Every structure is written in structure tokens, then in C-alpha cells.
Amino acid sequence: MSATVTAENKPAPPPVERIKVKVDGREIEVPKTTPDWQGKPQATTMLQACAHAGVDVPHYCYHHKLPVAGNCRMCLVEFGTPVMDPATKKPALNEDGSPKIARSVLPYEPGTPRGAIACATPISPGMELYPGSPATAQMREAVLESLLINHPLDCTICDQAGECKLQEYSVEHGQAASRFVETKVHKPKAVDLGPRIVLDDERCILCTRCIRFTKDIVNDDALGIINRGSYNTIAAAPGRQFDNNYTLNTVDLCPVGALTSKDFRFKMRVWFLKETKSVCPGCATGCNIIIGSRENVIQRLEPRENDAVNGPWMCDSGRLDYKWVGASNRLKEVLVGGKPSTWQTALSEIGSRLVTAAPGSVAIVGSARLSTEELFLLKQLARKFDAITDVVEHLGEADRLLVHAEKAPNYSGARITGLAYTEAGINLPRIRAGIETGSIKSLVVVGEDLVAAGFSSDLLGRLSLLVVSDIVPTPTTSIAHYVLPGCAYAEKRGTFINAKGRVQKFMKAVEPPGTARPEWEFLHELVHQVTGGNGYSTIEGLFNLLARELAPLAGLEWSRLGDTGVTVTL
Amino acid sequence: MSTKIVDRKPLSFFENSYLPTLMSGLKVTWKHFKKSALQGRPLTMEYPEQKWVVPQGYRGAPYLVKDQEGSTKCVSCQLCEFVCPPKAIRITPPGPNGAPADRRNAEKAPAEFEINMLRCIFCGLCQEVCPEEAIFLQKDYSLTGESREEMVYGKAKLLQMGGTHGGIQKWKHKLEEAEAQEVFPVRTN
Amino acid sequence: MNLFDYLEPTTQFVIFSAIKILIVFGVTMTFVAYAVLAERKISAWIQDRVGPNRTAPPITKFIPILGPMLVRLGIFQPMADGLKFLLKEDFTPAYVRKVYFWLAPAIAVIPAFLTFAVIPFGSTLGNPDNKMVIADLNVGVLYTFGIVSLGVYGIVLAGYAANSKYPFLGGIRSSAQMISYEIAMGMSVVAVFMVVGDLNLGAVVQYQAKHGWMVLHQPLAFAIFLIAAFAETNRLPFDLPESESELVGGYHTEYSSMKFALFFLGEYAAMISASAMMVTLFFGGWTLPFLSEPASSLLVGLLHIAIFIAKLVVLLVVFIWVRWMLPRFRYDQLMDLGWRRFIPLALGNILATALVLAFISP
Structure with a gap:
């Protein structure tokens, strides 16, 4: 393991040729090529040039991680190109010496400006873009009016309201009133597109983002457009359901309220959600997420774009795996011998019993669901008692896109802290044998159900001290001498290190139930008690301490992790 | 914003004796005393027996209303909950598995709608923001109860107090339009 | 006559005086209570309100027409008020400076009642020696x-004891005001x-029975005495010590329950005693122009007392009424009025009286 830390392990891209264009009269220099949705260099488009100039061009069908379709026409921008003198083949000049620019006009109607779709039109040297011109504004207004012709305007019952591009652009660029007096075309509502997706065809603006996503990103060509003209409708292929592990990304992609999540349907208006940056604990990929919560209840998870990990996507199984956080069966109080007690009593008793344990008679089983800080504290505890340690392995299916086979977020953290060896679970048989022979008398388990991991209740019953911390009751907690209620990832702060060595921090979204406390808090107290040393009582201090002590993380600091993390060499 | 300085007229000897002030004070007090004590016409209203006639446009307690067909107008869009300055309104949306709305085509209705009348300041923002004309400040001004819980009015009570308020019934018209087109099977909950 | 006559004259005097004290105290207390009611009622009427009209003990239900009228x-209402004062938490x-805090209400209320000792509130009752005055002092x-x-x-003690700024200001204002106006008041009486x-x-x-009312x-002298009496009793327009709009409640800001009630009692008792003084000094006391001889029978004796009380009531109404006639004075105006107008006026009055007595009608 080397101690070098870089933000990206890819080599720096070769320098790109830069060209000059004008955006609303301001000259800027932009790269001639820009990576497209697959990362291949392509000619820079007008939309990207405007973005360089800090000008937002409204768009529906364009998405930076999808192939360009150019069908919504929202990004129309008026532009002009330098005039070439046919005789000299050089740019023609005005009288004041500036280059002569020909504004684009309709070929058959030279008085009318003609726009180009900014998402698909490459820029050329000397080009002038007019995203702020009256003609551009008029084009946007006309496109919006066209898109709204058959839109049902049912924002009051639409889950997208509040994060709907149609709403936003109507306010910014649309007309105040509709001129449409005819009867609207009605299309099916609340169509069951798949097990997790509901489609409202009336709201759809046919941008085809969902079709391109499932075809080009997931390789599941399940969606398409049927019927003609005003009756165009998104539909699943005949006889098929829109059912893969990434369908819910189309809900995020859909710029309007046509595709909505069955899980989030009619659940909460989005403007009430408190957004907390976090990391999905579902597998070792560690997709960046945003937890949307209101008043201590998690309402939904959404992917947070991080090109080093998950791009803008996440899998459905990870996205829907949040309900256990607020489950009613959570452990809410400290149990000593099965009876409610206090943290102070339990921790001081555990501490004094561990201190008197014979060397080598203590074993510690952690979990790859714990944060790096917690695993580090467990390792400190183990070092004090010369304990044998391990984490339980959870394996599952992987896929080609995001899902990793290791079904816990922090196996890398377990390995880096030394709580687990190169292969997780390798020490568990030794611990089991130790209990059987009686050489192990005390066992500390954090975040795992050992009965499910192959330790029988009878075997665990032989221990003279069994300390279990978990967040829900398990067969292991039912026979533990001390039960310490812990926190779910959304209830505490910390870091996970994903399978590729990305150190990412996650933030607290909701309060833990009852008297449950973050594991790092009480483990810190326990370590402080048994070792007598002092540590850091904040997560920032704890992380900075472990970054100093663990070679792969050398040089890292909590404040340097940022929102998207830092990759270290494992 | 110019300030006009008015000269203070010096008081005459008579005025300085306080006698004119005393006399005018006596005149005013006697006029009112005569009116309320001798003629029995005080201005005050003896409240529980006599009640005030609430004027048009009075902002009393907000209640939910039903449409002409007796269906809940509220679609649980939660704009009133959002706009409510004292956070008196609390709406429980139906959620993915909630009961369907009691009228066709609107799809959504609140599972519960609570207004804490102890918090409500009768500002009328809920009525102003409501896109469905489902909540109105009505004429009740004297809300009493024996506990805090009692003063949190639930959906059933709000609908019962609110009565009926007609209107354009846009969801009904959408449905009729869709049925007339007969192009697609109309989903009606 | 009866057992009473067999007692020694001193014992008779003591018993008779004790009875008079009890009756005067009882009547004054009742007067205080109903003066509060009168104040509230008259204030209400002047402000186009109704005033207290709800308090009804259960028995009023059984009195046919009169009951509801009294309600x-x-x-x-005074009974309910009194009960409330007794039952409220004494906080x-x-x-605060505890000893003075507890002492102040008592010191405020006692002098107001002691004044009644020398006021002749009737001629005689029964025996011609039974003068209707508790202490017939020659001074x-x-x-x-x-x-x-x-x-x-x-009041000064209350302001000091409360140990907070508004009561303190109220106490200071009050002492300055009372001392100032006492001079004018005393001088006005000298002429009498x-x-x-x-x-x-x-x-x-x-004297008044023989020569007509002193007013x-x-x-x-009467005008100065009357106005000084307003200032002495802290009544509007001179209620600066307790002016609500600037000093919260003045010296009573920190008081509650019965201790507050004592200040209240004291203020109204002072008002009644000032009225009684004015009746005695300027309005012929218990006499009327045609009823000025000391009572020959019990009935006439009672009538004299009734005349005194009637005059007292009229003056109390004046006290209450003036409250709504004039706005509160500014403090400098109050002091100006006291020192620069009334004291010279009262002095001039003494001089003029002396000259008249010396040269015109000795």
C-alpha cells in the first residue's frame, strides 16, 4: 500500500485546442472538444459553450450523461457565423475592422432569425451565440407553448411539482396565460409501466430521456414511443414490463411528472424535504446519495452525481432500501441482562469486566456496515486486549453497472483498519473454535447477528461476557449480556471506503430513536475507559487521528474529503 | 417629507387657569355619562347574549369545503401547509397505498388534514394560495375547547364546519373531456 | 337607665369609643369597597361602557326583581374582588428588600384610617355627651x-423596597409631590x-352652622385644598407616582395579592378622609342650614350622620369624575403648579384674611 493520495487515478487528459466564440457579445475561449456521455471527445456544442460563459440554456431532452437526441427544441439559440469573402477566402471585415457576422436566418424568409438547437450544434471559431436575444426568447416561448398544448396542468396532484423543469421554464421563459381554447388530447393516466414506475402519459413531453437511458445505459431496450402525432405515447415493449434494477433513474431523468416512483407516489411534496448528503450502504460501490427527509422521517433517496463512483445513477434496490432506518422494531434502550439500563452503567460495567479479562480471551466481531472511525476504535480496543478480530462477510450478485458483490459499504475500511484480513470472515471459524474450547470467554459484537453467521445460540451462551451492539433485535441480542443500541448510517456521521478505495463521508439526516447513540461515540468512551488514553470526541478529530495512524490514509483530513470523497490506494 | 412647524399660541390668563379645560372636560364626560348611565345606551355589546354581525370578507377560522357533489375539494397539494406562517396546518398525504380520492380523476386527496386552531393566526394565506379553492376563511371567530388536542381540528371536522362551495369543477370537466374522446380507457380510480 | 350607667365614666368612655372606632372603621371599609365599585361604574358610564354587571352570588336567583337589578x-362585585385579593398568591x-417590602403596605394604609379619629361625623347620638367624633381633640x-x-x-418605602427602577421612580415622584402639596394644603387651611x-x-x-359654610x-382656600387633595391622594390628574403608561404601576409594580390590595385600600381611604376633611372644613360638616343644632333625639342624631355621609358621597363622586375630565399633568407642570402658584396664592390668602380680620370685620 502506498501513501499517495490523488483525487483521480486516471492520467491527466492531453491539452485540448481552444477556440474563441462570443456569447451575448462577450468573447470567451472554450476547448474545441468536450467529452460526451461516454467520455469520448466530441466537438464542443453551443450549449456547452454557453455553460462556459455561465449562461444556462434551458433544455429537456439533453442530458450530459445520455446520447444527444435534439427533439425537444427547448435549447434553440439564435447565432451568427463570420462571413467569408468568396474572393479572398478570408473573413470579411466591417468598416470599423471587426469581423462581419451573418446572423442565421430562415433561407426562404431572410427577415426571420433562425435558431439552432444548442445541445447538438458544434461551435466554430468566431461564432457568435445570442442566448439572451429577443429572438431566442421568442423561440423558447413558442416551444413551451407547443409543449403545453396537451399538458393537463395538474401540478396540484403531480409528484414532480417543485422540481419540474416544465414549471421552472414556464415561469422563466413561458407565457402567463394559455391561448389554447380547443379541447386537449387526453392520454392514459396512472399507467403501470413496471413494478416501481407509474406513467402519466398526459404529462409526458416525449423527450425520450427514459428510452435512451434504458437502451444505452442499462442495455434493456424496454421503452419506446407508440402512436402518431398528438397521440404519441411512451410505452413498454408489448408483453414486457419496464423492470430492471435501474428503472427509478428514469424518474430522476424525467424532466416533467410523467414517470413517477410508486414508492414516493403521493408521499410528500418535494419542497418539504431536507436534503442530506450521504453514501448508500447497500454494497461496496458506495453510490453517493441525497437523503430526503422531513421531520426525522426518511422519505426518499436520490443519487448524487459523482463521476468517480456512480455518475448520476444508482440502483433501485439501493434506492428503496431505507425503510429499516425508521422501523418500529429498532432497539431504543440499553439492556443490561435483559433489563433497561443507562449508558453510563453499561459502559462502566463492560469496561471493568474487559479490563479484568485474561489476555487472549477476548474476541471482537465488527461489521463492514460500520464507519471507518468505528472500525478503527474497535481495532484499538482489540489491540489493548490482544483480541482476535474479524468482520462478517455478506456476498451477493454483482452487475456490470453499479452493484458490487460485497453487500456492505466498508470492507475496504475493515481491511485498512486491520479489523479484517484480506478476506473478510477468515477468522470467524477460529473465534468459533475458541469459544468451543473455552479459550475465548468474552465477545464484543458490533452490528452483526452472529447466529445468522453460523454461531449457535448454545455456543454463544457459553461466553462469560457477550456485548452486542445492533440497531434491531436479533437472536444474538436476545442472548447478549449487554445490548447497546446503535445508529443507522443516516443517523450519524462518518466515512465509508468503497471497493475502489474512495473515502467518502456521510452526514446525519435524522435523529436516532430512543437513547440509541452513534457507535463511534460509545466505542470512543469505551476505548477511553479501558486504555486510559484520550482521543477525539468529534468525528472530525477522530477521522484526522485515524488518517494519521493508518498508512493508506496518510495526509487526509476530514475537511479535505469534500462532498465527493478522495480516492486512496488500497 | 417636510416638517411643518406650527407656532404654539401662548395661553391667555383665563386659559392658564385650567378652567376652560375643566369645563370642556366636564361637558364631554357629562355627555357620555348621560348617554350610557341615564339613557341606557352604552356602546359596548354584552357578548354572549348579544352577538356581532360578521361583515363580508371577514377572516375567521379556515375550514375545508366540499364541492356541489359533496366531494372533498382538497387534493393534498400541501401548498397551504407550506405557506402557513405559524405552521398551523398539517397534512398527511395519501402515500403510495392510500385510499383513492372521493371523486373521479383527481387521484389524490388528503389522508388527514389538521389545522391547529391555537396556532392559526387567521391570515388567509392558505385560502389565497389554494389552487383548488378548497379552503376558505369563514366567519367563526370564537373557537373554544377544553384541551389543546380538541383545538386541533381534523379533516372530518373541518369539512363538516366548512360546508359546500361550488366552483368550476375542473377535474370533472377533464374527466368528461377524456371520456368524450374515447381514445383511451379512462382510469377513474 | 341600664347596666351601662353603673359603670365608671372612664370605662364608659373607653367602651363607647371602642364601639365608635369599630363602627367608623367598618363603615369606612365598606365605603372603600363601594368607592372602588363606584369608580368602576362611573368610569364605565363616562366611557360608554357598562361596568361590572356579572357578579351574582347564588342567592340572587331567589330575589325576584331586585336580585337581577343589584347584579x-x-x-x-366588591365581595368578589375582596375574596380574590385574599385568595391570590402572595408573591x-x-x-426585594423583604422587611420594608412587607412593612410598606401597612404604613401606607394606617395613616389614611387614623385621620378619621378627629372628624366629627355627626352631632350626638342619644346622650348629649356622646359626641359623634372618636377623639374630640382641640388640635x-x-x-x-x-x-x-x-x-x-x-409609598417611599414601597418604592425603595421593591428594588427595581419603576417602583423607585414612582416612590421618588410620590414623595416629592406629597411634600410639595402638603405645604399648599396646610397654608390653605390656616386661613380657615x-x-x-x-x-x-x-x-x-x-362656626359654619352659625355663619354659613366656609366655602x-x-x-x-377651598380650591387650593381640593386640588392639593387630589395631589395628596395620587389621583388623576396628578397620579404621576403610578402613571401606568410610563412607570408600569409605579410603587405597586412589584406588589400582588393582599399587599397590593392594602395600597389600594389606603388610596381610597385617603380619598375618603380627604373628602371628610373637606366636608368638615368647608361644607358645614353634619349640619344643614336649617338643621344645625346638636341632635335632641336619636333620630335627628342619625339624620346628622346621614347628612355628613351624603356630603361625603357627593365629594367622592367629584373625585371620581375629575379623573376623566383632565389628562395627566407633566411632572414639571405639577411641581410648577404646586410651588409657584398655590403656595403664593395660599400665602396671599392668609395675608388677605388677616387684613380683613384685622381691619374690616374683627
């Missing part, structure tokens, strides 16, 4: 002024006694 007049803030008016000036101590030639209040009444002889 509407608020006759039972003593933590930061009655000096006693009165001595006692009245003690009242200021209660110059005319009468006796300091005994009974003698003042007798006609000494109108200026």
Missing part, C-alpha cells in the same frame, strides 16, 4: 396633617382657622 349594578419577588387639624404626612412613608379661631374641628362645624367665606 347589573355590580353590587356584589414576594426574590430581589384636630394639626393631628390630621401630622398623620397624613406619614402616608408618604409607606384664622376665621374660626379654633383648631378643634367640632368648633369649625359649629363661601374662603373659596380660594
Whole structure:
């Protein structure tokens, strides 16, 4: 393991040729090529040039991680190109010496400006873009009016309201009133597109983002457009359901309220959600997420774009795996011998019993669901008692896109802290044998159900001290001498290190139930008690301490992790 | 914003004796005393027996209303909950598995709608923001109860107090339009 | 006659005086309670309101027409008020000077009642020796002024004891105001006694019975005395010590329950005693122009007392009414009025009286 830390392990891209264009009269220099949705260099488009100039061009069908379709026409921008003198083949000049620019006009109607779709039109040297011109504004207004012709305007019952591009652009660029007096075309509502997706065809603006996503990103060509003209409708292929592990990304992609999540349907208006940056604990990929919560209840998870990990996507199984956080069966109080007690009593008793344990008679089983800080504290505890340690392995299916086979977020953290060896679970048989022979008398388990991991209740019953911390009751907690209620990832702060060595921090979204406390808090107290040393009582201090002590993380600091993390060499 | 300085007229000897002030004070007090004590016409209203006639446009307690067909107008869009300055309104949306709305085509209705009348300041923002004309400040001004819980009015009570308020019934018209087109099977909950 | 006659004269005097004290105290207390009611009712009427009209003990249900009428007049309101004062929590803030805090209400209320000792509220009752005055002092008016000036101590002490700024300001204002106006008040009375030639209040009444009411002889003295009485009793327009809009409640800000009620009682008792003094000094006491001989029978004796009380009531109404006639004075105006107008005026009045007595009608 080397101690070098870089933000990206890819080599720096070769320098790109830069060209000059004008955006609303301001000259800027932009790269001639820009990576497209697959990362291949392509000619820079007008939309990207405007973005360089800090000008937002409204768009529906364009998405930076999808192939360009150019069908919504929202990004129309008026532009002009330098005039070439046919005789000299050089740019023609005005009288004041500036280059002569020909504004684009309709070929058959030279008085009318003609726009180009900014998402698909490459820029050329000397080009002038007019995203702020009256003609551009008029084009946007006309496109919006066209898109709204058959839109049902049912924002009051639409889950997208509040994060709907149609709403936003109507306010910014649309007309105040509709001129449409005819009867609207009605299309099916609340169509069951798949097990997790509901489609409202009336709201759809046919941008085809969902079709391109499932075809080009997931390789599941399940969606398409049927019927003609005003009756165009998104539909699943005949006889098929829109059912893969990434369908819910189309809900995020859909710029309007046509595709909505069955899980989030009619659940909460989005403007009430408190957004907390976090990391999905579902597998070792560690997709960046945003937890949307209101008043201590998690309402939904959404992917947070991080090109080093998950791009803008996440899998459905990870996205829907949040309900256990607020489950009613959570452990809410400290149990000593099965009876409610206090943290102070339990921790001081555990501490004094561990201190008197014979060397080598203590074993510690952690979990790859714990944060790096917690695993580090467990390792400190183990070092004090010369304990044998391990984490339980959870394996599952992987896929080609995001899902990793290791079904816990922090196996890398377990390995880096030394709580687990190169292969997780390798020490568990030794611990089991130790209990059987009686050489192990005390066992500390954090975040795992050992009965499910192959330790029988009878075997665990032989221990003279069994300390279990978990967040829900398990067969292991039912026979533990001390039960310490812990926190779910959304209830505490910390870091996970994903399978590729990305150190990412996650933030607290909701309060833990009852008297449950973050594991790092009480483990810190326990370590402080048994070792007598002092540590850091904040997560920032704890992380900075472990970054100093663990070679792969050398040089890292909590404040340097940022929102998207830092990759270290494992 | 110019300030006009008015000269203070010096008081005459008579005025300085306080006698004119005393006399005018006596005149005013006697006029009112005569009116309320001798003629029995005080201005005050003896409240529980006599009640005030609430004027048009009075902002009393907000209640939910039903449409002409007796269906809940509220679609649980939660704009009133959002706009409510004292956070008196609390709406429980139906959620993915909630009961369907009691009228066709609107799809959504609140599972519960609570207004804490102890918090409500009768500002009328809920009525102003409501896109469905489902909540109105009505004429009740004297809300009493024996506990805090009692003063949190639930959906059933709000609908019962609110009565009926007609209107354009846009969801009904959408449905009729869709049925007339007969192009697609109309989903009606 | 009866057992009473067999007792020694001293014992008789003591018993008779004790009975008079009890009756006077009881009547005054009732007067205080109903003065509060009258204040509330008259205030209400002047402000186009109804005033207390709800308090109804259960028995009023059984009185056919009169019951509801009494309820509407608020006759039972003082009982409810008194009961409330007795039952409220007697709160003593933590930061006050406790001894003075407890002492002040008592000192405020006692002088107001002591003044009644020298006021002849009737002629005689039954026996011609039974004068209707508790203490027939020959220096009655000096006693009165001595006692009245003690009242200021209660208020100053209250302001000091509360140990907070508004009561303190109220106390300071009050003491300055009372001391200032006491001078004018005393000087105005000097002229009266110059005319009468006796300091005994009974003698003042007798003089008026012979020569007509003093208000006609000494109108200026009466005006000064009346206005000074307003200032002495902290009534509007001179209620600066407790002006709500600037000092919260002045010296009573920190008081509650019965201790507050004592200040309240004291204020109204002071108002009644000032009225009684004015009746005695300027309005002929218990006499009427045609009823000025000491009572020959029990009935006439009672009538004299009734006349005194009737005059008292009229003056109380004036006190209450003036409250709504004039706005509150500014403090400098108050001091200006006291020192630069009334004291010279009263001095001038004494001089003029002396000159008239010396040269015109000796």
C-alpha cells in the first residue's frame, strides 16, 4: 500500500485546442472538444459553450450523461457565423475592422432569425451565440407553448411539482396565460409501466430521456414511443414490463411528472424535504446519495452525481432500501441482562469486566456496515486486549453497472483498519473454535447477528461476557449480556471506503430513536475507559487521528474529503 | 417629507387657569355619562347574549369545503401547509397505498388534514394560495375547547364546519373531456 | 337607665369609643369597597361602557326583581374582588428588600384610617355627651396633617423596597409631590382657622352652622385644598407616582395579592378622609342650614350622620369624575403648579384674611 493520495487515478487528459466564440457579445475561449456521455471527445456544442460563459440554456431532452437526441427544441439559440469573402477566402471585415457576422436566418424568409438547437450544434471559431436575444426568447416561448398544448396542468396532484423543469421554464421563459381554447388530447393516466414506475402519459413531453437511458445505459431496450402525432405515447415493449434494477433513474431523468416512483407516489411534496448528503450502504460501490427527509422521517433517496463512483445513477434496490432506518422494531434502550439500563452503567460495567479479562480471551466481531472511525476504535480496543478480530462477510450478485458483490459499504475500511484480513470472515471459524474450547470467554459484537453467521445460540451462551451492539433485535441480542443500541448510517456521521478505495463521508439526516447513540461515540468512551488514553470526541478529530495512524490514509483530513470523497490506494 | 412647524399660541390668563379645560372636560364626560348611565345606551355589546354581525370578507377560522357533489375539494397539494406562517396546518398525504380520492380523476386527496386552531393566526394565506379553492376563511371567530388536542381540528371536522362551495369543477370537466374522446380507457380510480 | 350607667365614666368612655372606632372603621371599609365599585361604574358610564354587571352570588336567583337589578349594578362585585385579593398568591419577588417590602403596605394604609379619629361625623347620638367624633381633640387639624404626612412613608418605602427602577421612580415622584402639596394644603387651611379661631374641628362645624359654610367665606382656600387633595391622594390628574403608561404601576409594580390590595385600600381611604376633611372644613360638616343644632333625639342624631355621609358621597363622586375630565399633568407642570402658584396664592390668602380680620370685620 502506498501513501499517495490523488483525487483521480486516471492520467491527466492531453491539452485540448481552444477556440474563441462570443456569447451575448462577450468573447470567451472554450476547448474545441468536450467529452460526451461516454467520455469520448466530441466537438464542443453551443450549449456547452454557453455553460462556459455561465449562461444556462434551458433544455429537456439533453442530458450530459445520455446520447444527444435534439427533439425537444427547448435549447434553440439564435447565432451568427463570420462571413467569408468568396474572393479572398478570408473573413470579411466591417468598416470599423471587426469581423462581419451573418446572423442565421430562415433561407426562404431572410427577415426571420433562425435558431439552432444548442445541445447538438458544434461551435466554430468566431461564432457568435445570442442566448439572451429577443429572438431566442421568442423561440423558447413558442416551444413551451407547443409543449403545453396537451399538458393537463395538474401540478396540484403531480409528484414532480417543485422540481419540474416544465414549471421552472414556464415561469422563466413561458407565457402567463394559455391561448389554447380547443379541447386537449387526453392520454392514459396512472399507467403501470413496471413494478416501481407509474406513467402519466398526459404529462409526458416525449423527450425520450427514459428510452435512451434504458437502451444505452442499462442495455434493456424496454421503452419506446407508440402512436402518431398528438397521440404519441411512451410505452413498454408489448408483453414486457419496464423492470430492471435501474428503472427509478428514469424518474430522476424525467424532466416533467410523467414517470413517477410508486414508492414516493403521493408521499410528500418535494419542497418539504431536507436534503442530506450521504453514501448508500447497500454494497461496496458506495453510490453517493441525497437523503430526503422531513421531520426525522426518511422519505426518499436520490443519487448524487459523482463521476468517480456512480455518475448520476444508482440502483433501485439501493434506492428503496431505507425503510429499516425508521422501523418500529429498532432497539431504543440499553439492556443490561435483559433489563433497561443507562449508558453510563453499561459502559462502566463492560469496561471493568474487559479490563479484568485474561489476555487472549477476548474476541471482537465488527461489521463492514460500520464507519471507518468505528472500525478503527474497535481495532484499538482489540489491540489493548490482544483480541482476535474479524468482520462478517455478506456476498451477493454483482452487475456490470453499479452493484458490487460485497453487500456492505466498508470492507475496504475493515481491511485498512486491520479489523479484517484480506478476506473478510477468515477468522470467524477460529473465534468459533475458541469459544468451543473455552479459550475465548468474552465477545464484543458490533452490528452483526452472529447466529445468522453460523454461531449457535448454545455456543454463544457459553461466553462469560457477550456485548452486542445492533440497531434491531436479533437472536444474538436476545442472548447478549449487554445490548447497546446503535445508529443507522443516516443517523450519524462518518466515512465509508468503497471497493475502489474512495473515502467518502456521510452526514446525519435524522435523529436516532430512543437513547440509541452513534457507535463511534460509545466505542470512543469505551476505548477511553479501558486504555486510559484520550482521543477525539468529534468525528472530525477522530477521522484526522485515524488518517494519521493508518498508512493508506496518510495526509487526509476530514475537511479535505469534500462532498465527493478522495480516492486512496488500497 | 417636510416638517411643518406650527407656532404654539401662548395661553391667555383665563386659559392658564385650567378652567376652560375643566369645563370642556366636564361637558364631554357629562355627555357620555348621560348617554350610557341615564339613557341606557352604552356602546359596548354584552357578548354572549348579544352577538356581532360578521361583515363580508371577514377572516375567521379556515375550514375545508366540499364541492356541489359533496366531494372533498382538497387534493393534498400541501401548498397551504407550506405557506402557513405559524405552521398551523398539517397534512398527511395519501402515500403510495392510500385510499383513492372521493371523486373521479383527481387521484389524490388528503389522508388527514389538521389545522391547529391555537396556532392559526387567521391570515388567509392558505385560502389565497389554494389552487383548488378548497379552503376558505369563514366567519367563526370564537373557537373554544377544553384541551389543546380538541383545538386541533381534523379533516372530518373541518369539512363538516366548512360546508359546500361550488366552483368550476375542473377535474370533472377533464374527466368528461377524456371520456368524450374515447381514445383511451379512462382510469377513474 | 341600664347596666351601662353603673359603670365608671372612664370605662364608659373607653367602651363607647371602642364601639365608635369599630363602627367608623367598618363603615369606612365598606365605603372603600363601594368607592372602588363606584369608580368602576362611573368610569364605565363616562366611557360608554357598562361596568361590572356579572357578579351574582347564588342567592340572587331567589330575589325576584331586585336580585337581577343589584347584579347589573355590580353590587356584589366588591365581595368578589375582596375574596380574590385574599385568595391570590402572595408573591414576594426574590430581589426585594423583604422587611420594608412587607412593612410598606401597612404604613401606607394606617395613616389614611387614623385621620378619621378627629372628624366629627355627626352631632350626638342619644346622650348629649356622646359626641359623634372618636377623639374630640382641640388640635384636630394639626393631628390630621401630622398623620397624613406619614402616608408618604409607606409609598417611599414601597418604592425603595421593591428594588427595581419603576417602583423607585414612582416612590421618588410620590414623595416629592406629597411634600410639595402638603405645604399648599396646610397654608390653605390656616386661613380657615384664622376665621374660626379654633383648631378643634367640632368648633369649625359649629362656626359654619352659625355663619354659613366656609366655602363661601374662603373659596380660594377651598380650591387650593381640593386640588392639593387630589395631589395628596395620587389621583388623576396628578397620579404621576403610578402613571401606568410610563412607570408600569409605579410603587405597586412589584406588589400582588393582599399587599397590593392594602395600597389600594389606603388610596381610597385617603380619598375618603380627604373628602371628610373637606366636608368638615368647608361644607358645614353634619349640619344643614336649617338643621344645625346638636341632635335632641336619636333620630335627628342619625339624620346628622346621614347628612355628613351624603356630603361625603357627593365629594367622592367629584373625585371620581375629575379623573376623566383632565389628562395627566407633566411632572414639571405639577411641581410648577404646586410651588409657584398655590403656595403664593395660599400665602396671599392668609395675608388677605388677616387684613380683613384685622381691619374690616374683627
